[in-house]
Amino acid sequence: MNCKVIAKGVIALLSKRFAGPFWFRRRQLAKTQWWSQQELDKLQLKLLKRLITHSYNTVPYYRKLMDQHHIKSEGIKRLEDIKQFPILTKNDVLLAGDSIVSTMYPRWLLAKAFTGGTTGTPLMLHRNIFSIGNEHAFVRRQWDWAGIGLSDKCAFLTGRLIVPPDKQDGQLFAYDPFMKELILSTYHLSQKTAQDYALLMKQYKVKAIVGYPSAVYFLARTCLDSGIEVKLKSALTSSEVLTESMRQTIEKAFGCKVFDFYGGAERVCYIHTCEHGCYHIIPEYGLTELVPIDDTIGDKCKIISTGFWNLAMPLIRYDIGDVVVMSNNNCTCGRAFQVIKSVIGREADTIKTPSGRKFGPAILTHVLYGTAHIAESQIIQDKLDHITVEYVPSEKFSTKDLKDFEGLIAQHLPSELSVEFKQVKAVQRTSSGKIRPVVSLMGKV
């Protein structure tokens, strides 16, 4: 398995650092972070015009939409002119199918990814492989803010699969010397493995931990309870809600600050914290509009965003389905980037196994939304050793899709959990109509 990790490390290093514009973008982002509001607005307008012209010329969906709405590329003169476009929902993207992918790139050259989103329907996304280096430059700028250099070793507790889920002991980690990443199996996280992982982090002299908040918190709690001292420069979390008490526990355990990040597979909006703990909307990444939600007191807004960099599948005025809490504060870090109070993430539970392993929401949704042609799905833990995966098939669903779905779950979850697949007409929703991707009927675990 380590050979695979090393091979992947070489590919990651090449695609993230050398095949795309990583170094150029990195230098540029180091400068633009200190630009004034006016300079940033000007940059955003330039990137927006480029995106819209490209979309009209090479994306059939946008040519038709712009013709229908009488939108002219040259009519985009101010950032507000984006409002000429209608809001793009996830359902619009699903219906648009291939017509929303640019004709400029051969399909084989595009990377594919899936996202779940609040409606629970997987959406296939196409990415230009050259956008990978670009994305990496944005990620690494936040890491720069967190004091992590390109040559610092980092430990990872994310959704990367490095050992089979039923492996009980032996090596539950892998080290990638190219990306300098110590990958710890989140799928095997328990009190026992958390202690082993903490000792490994000391042994490898890692400078930061990168991972899902639930997993990093669990590791931090274990370190505090077992008296293992791991000192880090920073902890970087993403993909799940980071509560204030989780933040405090992580900071106490590792003696460092937590840097939280919000992004999404659609790659239209980037929000993350700075050295001062403020959440900033990153303006060079996309044009983000915060639209107030009618039925609330006024500080909650929907995120409508236009990503500047994925020219293979442009998403203009895309409704991500997530909500932020507004703030009137400025940040003392000196950047002119807009500040928000927080991002309201999706609610989901954690699953516990008979042997004491824990699976947080991000890792489970990652598995849940990895298959095509499923309209809705949900994981329900009804017994300690049993989960039910409910799903609503879409029109194109076939027995092959079900096999793929079953295979994906089996590949990631241990056999101590028996899994039942159940086709339903609709999965259960919350009172606000959203789908909780993971529901535990076991009480707090």
Ligand SMILES: [Zn+2]
């Ligand atoms: Zn700041």
